[in-house]
Amino acid sequence: MVVQPQSLEHLSAEQLREMTARLMTQLRHQGALLEKLTHENALLKRMKFAAQSERFNPEQKSLLQDEIEADLAAVASEIDGLQQESAAVSPQEKKQPKxxxxxxxxxxxxxxxxxxxxxxxxxxxxxxxxxxxxxxxxxxxxxxxxxxxxxxxxxxxxxxxxxxxxxxAHVIDKGIPTTGLLAQVLVAKYADHLPLYRQEAIFGRAGLAIPRSTLAQWVGICGVRLQPLVDALKAQMLQHRVLHADETPVQMLKPGNGKTHRAYLWAYAPGAFEGMKSVVYDFCESRAGEHARAFLGEWRGSLTCDDFSG
Structure with missing residues (x-):
């Protein structure tokens, strides 16, 4: 969308605000799309050009592929949402797989x-x-x-x-899984630690082998749909005066250089004697204290953690 400076002279303040909102929506959409393509490109480069010692064995590849496909599905879901918000993008027929x-x-x-x-x-x-x-x-x-x-x-x-x-209303618009099937996939993956390629085999024995790529898409979209619940849970948790916090390292594929990077998964929970029993996780690229400050915001109380100086 190209805007000529001369055309802006005849626009009212309200029209200028609407145009700015449309341009910002387009910019967020392009940024999300660029991040998705960069992530895919980094993965392909590593799988093709990495040193022999850094390449994946079949099991590692399956586990990483599950997570990547789930992440890409989540990003694609957010991109679709941004496209629907943008009034400047002309509607185009989207080819859907049969x-x-x-x-x-x-x-x-x-x-x-x-x-x-x-x-x-x-x-x-x-x-x-x-x-x-x-x-x-x-x-x-x-x-x-x-x-x-x-x-x-x-x-x-x-x-x-x-x-x-x-x-x-359905969790996945026009999708075939019921809420029960989606709950089964999520609980098996995150509570029972069953990778998606194993769930694919289990479903196959039950009479219908659902491809792991489809399962990964379901997981990614469910992550986006559950975000408001996570936000509400975080807001409720931050009303307590005593919180516990800790972080654990996880491997992350860093976009751009095709190498793995040590990131951290932070966990926050109310005190042991609080009435609320919950844990909220926050993914961060380091264990620096700035991430805890960003998560807690204006919260004031007693934070229980280990003796790490960060």
Missing amino acids: RLPLPANLPRREIRHEPESSTCRCGCQMKRIGEDVAEKLDYVPGVFSVERHIRGKWACAQCETIVQAPVA
Whole structure:
């Protein structure tokens, strides 16, 4: 979007503010996209050109690939959100990969969604003229099943009105997994420490091998969807006067140079005698005290930690 200086003279203050907001949205979108591409490029360079001693063995590669694909899915989800916010970007048809139908041998459970009343506002009785069906994949440990959400269409011939129950909100818009399946993947990965490539094999034995790339996309999008909950949990935790904090090292692939870098995962929790039982994690590139100050903000109280000088 190129703006000529002469064209700005005739704009009001409100129009200038709207244009500035659109340009800032475009800038954030381009920055997120550049970060995603830089991250992918750094990974490919390392896998191709790294010294033999620094290359991944198959298991390390699978574990790292799971995390990278989840991160990329989270970034892609944020980019999509920024694109929707931007009014300056012209709508373009997005090519979606064709999704294969769910296996016909899986048991199915129908869930019908109908209007509360089949009587039109004009007083006439409406007729059912069709329905929309959306299938969601559900999972109870060891058994897959399919939820068939059927939304009937009702029409009034008198006033030519069509009524249909609204689509229920889903964690992944137009995605096939139910909340139960998503919870299973997240709990298995983070609570039971099952990498996604192992979950892929477990699901395969249950009758449907979900590719780890798909599982990684689900994990990344769930991370973005859960962020408001994390923010609320942090705000609630910072109301306590006693907090515990500690950090542990994790390996991070540094974009740009293709090498791993020691980063840190900080953990914050209320005191042992506080009524709230929770832990909030904050990923940082170092263990410097500035990260704790940024996380705690204006909080004042007793912080319990180890004797590290930082």
